[in-house]
Amino acid sequence: MDQNWTTLDTDLLVVGGGVAGSMAAIPALEAGLKVVICEKGRVLDHCGSIGCGVDHYLTVMDTGPEWDTPEFLIKHVPELTDGIVDMAVAGRVIREMPRIFRKIESLGVDFRDRKTGDYYRLRSFGLPGTYHINFDGTDFKKHLGERVRKGRATVLMRTMVVQLLTEDNRAYGAIAFNFRSGEWYVIRARSVVLAAGDVNRISRNASGLAFDSWHIPYNTGDAQAMGYTAGAALANMESVEATLTPKGFSCQGLNALVSLGAYFVNRAGERFMFKYDSKGENARRAVIADGVINEYLLGNGPIYLDCRHLPQELLDRMEHTLQVDRYTLPAFYQQKGVNFREELVEISVSELSIRRSGVYFRGSGLAVDVNGETAVEALFAAGDCATVSGGISGAAVLGHIAGEGAVQRVRSTTGALPDPDRQALEAVRARSVAHLGRQDGMPWKEFEDATRQTVTDYVGVRRTEKGLQLALETLRALAKREPTLRADDLHGLMRVHESRNIRQNAEIMAVASLARRETRTGSAHRRLDYPQTDDKNWRKFVLVERGPEGPVVRTLSTERPLSDAFARRAATA
């Protein structure tokens, strides 16, 4: 290998140091394996999705009552996901919840309420039990990061993975670069876990600022795009997610208020959520966002959040936990001059993202089997980039499962890892660095704005065949311009790769949306030309894979696990 490549050989490569990635690394480190983690940030102490701590954690605990058993929650999963769910994987995730919860406690996370010494469990997001533990999780991720550090994983910070290494549908590592130092890496690994999160910066929001997004804007579908390129299948990519935010600031925090009893009113002062769901504000997140979208489309906006009826004690709790999800939310209210205790707070629909469409246990991303393994052997996925996702706990549980699966893969792998083709490596790097200083090139910000506008207008919450076709034309025309994108420095080069990944995900989303000729889960997939939910024909997954000319679609009955569609299964059957 040339001197100007840094080569690393390891057992497990983890892409992304958030909750899923850290939880995947932990069982591998416990098994005595060598682990390398690539992370675009510089710390392991914060959640990848929201950059801070957490304020609630979803789990069954198996404490006795029937509702607290995995089997009870599993029974409700089809209804929670509108029938589009991989029950094999979701079932395993739910059954493993108590075990992983205890494990996280053993890492030092204290889920108990400091005043009562007991778990403060709440019912929210339409779940059939009080599965959400409300707690001060400021240090939640710190404990996970500490365990990873103590396990002596090699952590490459400010490092972006740009391509996976595969041979005969088997992953054996990746190519990455450090966008501070410009150092390029070839990392060979016996297993790879992709845990790089959801897809943001993909549509416009109220402020018009690309990086003002609900979830972290530095999660740009890197895993989905790389997995797709490497031959993995993606599913549920047609489902988009929006949330409700204080207008002007796309931040989380409203749902926590709603779960404590705040409600929404429209311009006329009407509390409208019961029109959309008998549970009112306790409905699933997807339904809540959909209700507000409908009110705006009906001309009933602005929509406001009302906390004024709540007792002081609850308002105190709200105020205390407001900054756990987003540290700057109190400052925003202060600079805006709004006091949510006494005034209505105007809200907006956030930008769209590809995550899990406000639904638990139905993720949008890389299709995985019960071990978290994708259609590419030795390539695993967990967290918001995988097809079973469920916020922090979903990431923690599937992350741990994927880590254990990777350990099994490593142990069953014998022989030397392939030697990557040097010319191919050089070509990847040459294509990348060609963006640097391309004076006549298209700025990545302009490219991204074009993607966002296209998605907002035609792939968003009101879809038609014609609009989606129009979007695909634009997105494919943009793809042709990718080689001309300009980066001014190494940081910009990282953003160029992100922009390309965002566009790739937008194209996959448009293709999947075009295929699903029905409407499902309200605004998560609303086809104006097919406005009804069609259970007869569409209790199916839409799978997207890379074909010779671009994304190709297959469907699979939801009676079957997604892994039934994996080529590696067919090959070894």
Place this chain on the structure above:
Amino acid sequence: MADAKPHNPIVINAQKCVRCDLCDWICPGDLIHHEEGNKDKLPVVAYPDECWYCGLCQSVCPTSAITIVFPERMIHNRTDVATLLGKVVE
């Protein structure tokens, strides 16, 4: 579209700042750059229009030298939310 001169969301008080690297270290977006160990130079907000307004830099600053300032378009936002909900193409 980006403004001609982007709003600076991360205001660093030069009197209070002890040039310690922590804000550079914690920023999830690689926005704040500070030459490690250089006690003469202030950290630079190199890519202000890529800020997520997460405030991690402010939360970690040992001398409270950082203030997060929201731009006008976030605080007094006038966007018609319906324009974010797509165009109908029949």
